[in-house]
Amino acid sequence: MNVLIWFKRDLRAHDHPALTLAAGLGAVLPLYIVEPDYWALPDTSARQWAFTAECLEDLRTQLAGIGAPLLVRVGEAQAVLQRLCQQHNITRIVSHQETGNAFSYARDRRIAAWANASGIMWDEVPQSNVVRGPSRRNPPDPFNAAPQLDPPALNALPGLAPGLIPTARALRLSEDKCAHRQHGGRAQGVALLQSFLTQRGAPYRLANASPLTAERACSRLSPHLANGSLSLREVTQATQSRAAEHPGGLWPGAIASFQTRLTARDAALQSLEDTPSYETRCLHPAAELLRRNSDAARLSAWAQGETGLPFIDACLRYLAATGWLNFRARAAVIACASYHLWLDWRVTGALLARRLTDYEPGIHWPQVQLQSGTTGLNTPRIYNPVKQGLDQDPTGAFTRRWLPELSNVPDAYLQAPWRWSGAGSVLGRRYPEPIVDITTAQREAREAVCRISRKPTPRPARPERVEMIERASAHAPKRSQPKHGQLSLDLP
Numbered sequence: 001m002n003v004l005i006w007f008k009r010d011l012r013a014h015d016h017p018a019l020t021l022a023a024g025l026g027a028v029l030p031l032y033i034v035e036p037d038y039w040a041l042p043d044t045s046a047r048q049w050a051f052t053a054e055c056l057e058d059l060r061t062q063l064a065g066i067g068a069p070l071l072v073r074v075g076e077a078q079a080v081l082q083r084l085c086q087q088h089n090i091t092r093i094v095s096h097q098e099t100g101n102a103f104s105y106a107r108d109r110r111i112a113a114w115a116n117a118s119g120i121m122w123d124e125v126p127q128s129n130v131v132r133g134p135s136r137r138n139p140p141d142p143f144n145a146a147p148q149l150d151p152p153a154l155n156a157l158p159g160l161a162p163g164l165i166p167t168a169r170a171l172r173l174s175e176d177k178c179a180h181r182q183h184g185g186r187a188q189g190v191a192l193l194q195s196f197l198t199q200r201g202a203p204y205r206l207a208n209a210s211p212l213t214a215e216r217a218c219s220r221l222s223p224h225l226a227n228g229s230l231s232l233r234e235v236t237q238a239t240q241s242r243a244a245e246h247p248g249g250l251w252p253g254a255i256a257s258f259q260t261r262l263t264a265r266d267a268a269l270q271s272l273e274d275t276p277s278y279e280t281r282c283l284h285p286a287a288e289l290l291r292r293n294s295d296a297a298r299l300s301a302w303a304q305g306e307t308g309l310p311f312i313d314a315c316l317r318y319l320a321a322t323g324w325l326n327f328r329a330r331a332a333v334i335a336c337a338s339y340h341l342w343l344d345w346r347v348t349g350a351l352l353a354r355r356l357t358d359y360e361p362g363i364h365w366p367q368v369q370l371q372s373g374t375t376g377l378n379t380p381r382i383y384n385p386v387k388q389g390l391d392q393d394p395t396g397a398f399t400r401r402w403l404p405e406l407s408n409v410p411d412a413y414l415q416a417p418w419r420w421s422g423a424g425s426v427l428g429r430r431y432p433e434p435i436v437d438i439t440t441a442q443r444e445a446r447e448a449v450c451r452i453s454r455k456p457t458p459r460p461a462r463p464e465r466v467e468m469i470e471r472a473s474a475h476a477p478k479r480s481q482p483k484h485g486q487l488s489l490d491l492p
């Protein structure tokens, strides 16, 4: 039998259940489809593509090493699959079961209907604990407990042209400078996992809330997990092996906290799998009445990191330059957009997604809604941007680095320069006045969101998945002041 193995968000040969299944069925054609319509969506970007393209280069080498190099084709997925199936007498397609955005959800439904009508079997193989269809509550952990799969030997279909991996320009993606972007490919992912579990990760629990320390102390595995250059199972098992070594000091707390986040990943993806409308509609229908229009000037200020709220602007500029932000800072920038600036979460959520190299719809959209008070499931968390700055950047090193305009503002006023007697020399000249009065904006937002939260929600009581996601989002314990004066932006 000739089998097409369709790679999506699973760009690796190691520990790949769908690839192992395909290899055992017959001669294989490994394929990645670059879909121009996907890359034209508002939640996609050149930086995401750059990371994915590096993963594809690397996957091509990995697959060539086991017998069948990767084919890359550009086009609409059904047309590409149809052509290849006809040309190469393919009767079975194997892929992983993808939990993606609304585009991939609709595309997969079309492909399923076409395959069914064409007599082609399409196996969608899970690559995690996420289950399709009516989901189990509190799933056990059978998937991550099973042994990892070695890359299988492949029997390649003959006479296939590999095809070029297109550039961002060829895909007409807007230019997107991201000077400190992480790089794709399995070797980078494996090195990060190793350095996190043996060197960088010890202060994880204490250091993951401040962008100043999180950059090194967090695993930074997210773009690798989002593109599948590492499997969640191998990360989970490596973490378990590290725990079994019983490292001392800060390690036990760090490992336990990291494991909570890994578990939350599947819980988050499951929530989008079960409720695809998370991406497009407020989970609590009454929340649709809250923010009907987004103020264009506020949106533009937020997008540029020019809100006049120093910590928020520093986070947004850091994100633009790196493609990454720690969890707490992501929550703070979205909460500021949704509450203080009263912007529609769909617009800011897509803009935030575009800036992330690790965009993972299943984590992203439920979090964007949770941080915007539109779920009716959680008490609104309205972070005060000044307090966040003081708590998460107590020395001001992070804010000063990303906002050089504030170099001569004294430390005591750095997070609220409008309170400084010399503010006139900076505000409205080199750096904007705050675009909202945060006290008033916060009060009005809280009242509006509490009004809708009191309306009965048609959904059942808080699903346990929300508890798991929130546990992973819980505040880190108070920590001592970070020692780093500046960020290095280099990871070992």
Ligand SMILES: Cc1cc2nc3c(=O)[nH]c(=O)nc-3n(C[C@H](O)[C@H](O)[C@H](O)COP(=O)(O)OP(=O)(O)OC[C@H]3O[C@@H](n4cnc5c(N)ncnc54)[C@H](O)[C@@H]3O)c2cc1C
Pocket (backbone or CB within 6 Å): 208, 218, 219, 220, 221, 222, 223, 225, 226, 261, 262, 264, 265, 266, 268, 325, 326, 327, 328, 330, 331, 334, 353, 356, 358, 359, 360, 361, 363, 364, 365, 367, 368, 371, 469, 472, 473
């Ligand atoms: C508004 C908002 C949007 C977000 N969008 C994304 C996104 O598009 N892609 C993404 O990967 N993460 C997203 N997150 C979750 C989190 O911020 C990132 O996973 C994390 O910062 C990535 O860095 P890391 O790999 O060093 O994380 P670590 O802290 O080292 O965690 C390891 C892994 O656990 C998973 N994880 C971490 N936190 C969570 C969580 N709260 N829920 C579910 N899984 C989690 C991720 O896969 C992460 O790579 C978002 C959070 C918020 C508040």
